[in-house]
Amino acid sequence: MKVKVLLFGIARDIVGQRRLEIDHSPPIDVKSLKQVLQDKYPKMNHLSYFKVAVNQEFASDDQMLNEGDEIALIPPVSGG
Numbered sequence: 001m002k003v004k005v006l007l008f009g010i011a012r013d014i015v016g017q018r019r020l021e022i023d024h025s026p027p028i029d030v031k032s033l034k035q036v037l038q039d040k041y042p043k044m045n046h047l048s049y050f051k052v053a054v055n056q057e058f059a060s061d062d063q064m065l066n067e068g069d070e071i072a073l074i075p076p077v078s079g080g
Contacts, residue, residue, distance in 0.1 A: 001024055001026070001027050001028075001065070001066070002023045003021070003033070003065050003066075003067070003068070003069045003071055004019060004020070004021055004069070004070045005019060005020040005022055005033075005037070005072075006018065006019050006071065006073070007019065007020070007073050008072065008073065008074055008075065009074070009075045009076075009077060010047065010075045011044065011073045014041055014047075015037075015044075024036065027064060027066070027067075028064075029061065029063060029064050030052050030054065030060065030061050030062070030063050030065065031061035031062065033065060033071065034052070034061070037073075047075055048076075049075075049076060050075040050076070051075075052071060052072070052074070053072040053074060054069050054071055055070055056072075
């Protein structure tokens with residue numbers, strides 16, 4: 001199962017890319033995808049929190065991912 005992962009803000013800085021393609025078998029949920037990314041990019045563990053959107057809608061950790069889904073990792077944003 002392949003999914004596209006779009007990275008924003010500090011997540012993009014940690015990974016060094018704007019997008020990734022993750023190939024995982026068997027299908028996984030959002031929580032498991034977060035763990036895969038944290039295992040591959042240990043600095044992701046320093047992010048205390050980030051939202052995940054699946055196909056442009058915010059997703060809960062238990063949402064299952066499907067082939068071809070577009071996942072966005074959205075870390076907290078500060079500004080003034």
